[in-house]
Amino acid sequence: MLLMDERRERILEKLVSTGSVHVSELAKEFSVTYETIRKDLAHLEEQGYLVKSHGGATLKQNAIENPFTVRERENIDDKQAVARRAIELIPEGSSLIIATGSTILELAKLLSLKSGLKIFTDSLPVAVALIKSDNQVFFFGGELRDQSSSVCGGWTVSQIRQVKVDLCFIGTDGFANLDGPTSPSSSDAFIDQVxxxxxxxxxxxxxxxxxxxKSLYRICGWDQIDTLVTNEGVDAQDLEALRGKTEVSLV
Incomplete structure (x- = not known):
């Protein structure tokens, strides 16, 4: 049986992945009583992570920045499909910046099989994925940031400003309002802007x-983005609205 803190972390991971949880299902999964799960949900509600509902709970919108280790497991098939399309957009011999993000990491894994590129990144997982590749890889320095497994701060910004690359790839926590890609972190949003x-x-x-x-901080407007690469199967009205702002490539 899991310890209390471990169980609550697992509940939070499930909530992040699915958006809602049910007391009966959690009690069965963790082999504990309904009352134990209710106490877990009450604790997580006090921490500002969720809103309790009848028989369960829902994730509180914009309440948390999901840890990178959680995000990289979400919707993995969709992310890999997006990454496969993205790699087709990179001409041979290009210079590029690969920012932080779980979908971006899937692109980095594919780039590790390529050669002859100049790749810059602020993401530790991306740098690790590329370390043995036949590309020239540069890692921006700065203050380490645990939640996004990246670097940030003035040192990072000053290094980015010393280069001008052919193309960049950034991730996003969402854009439900369609105003532009967003991030849960003001520091990550600023780095992406630079x-x-x-x-x-x-x-x-x-x-x-x-x-x-969507998240708290808008990275930029869609007029600053050349192309959004995403999956098919999205709402037709949302897709049409977005296509009025930027190019959309569906996979």
Whole structure:
């Protein structure tokens, strides 16, 4: 049986992945009583993570920045499909910045099989994925940031401003309001803004779930993005509205 803190962390991960949980299902999964699960949900509600409902709970919108280790497991098939399309957009011999994000990491894994590129990144997982590739890889320095497994701060910004690359790829926590890609972190949003400014072509990679989600900080407007790469199967009205703002490539 899991310890209390471990169980609550697992409940939170499930809530992040699905958006809602049910007391009966959690009690069965963790082999505990309904009352134990209700206490877990009450604790998580006090922490500001969720809103209790009849028989369960729902994730509180914009309440948390999901840990990178949680995000990288979500919608993995969709993310890999987006990454496969994104790699087709990279000409041979290009210079590019790969920002932070779980879909971006899937692109980095594919890029590790390529050669002859100049790749810059602020993401630790991306750097690790590329470390043995036949590309020239540069890692921006700065203050380490646990939630996004990346770097941030003035040092990072000053290094990004020393380059001007052919293209960049950034991730997003969502864009349900369609005003632009968003991030749960003000520091990550600012780093992405600087990356966009120092790239000739700008791409956002996002699986289809991001049409239903948004976060606190807008990274930029869609007029600053050349193409959004996402999955088919999104709401037709949302897709049409977005196509009025930027190019959309569906996979």
């Amino acid at each position: 990356i966009i400014e120092h790239s000739e072509r700008r791409y956002v990679l996002a699986d289809r779930s991001k049409f239903r989600r």
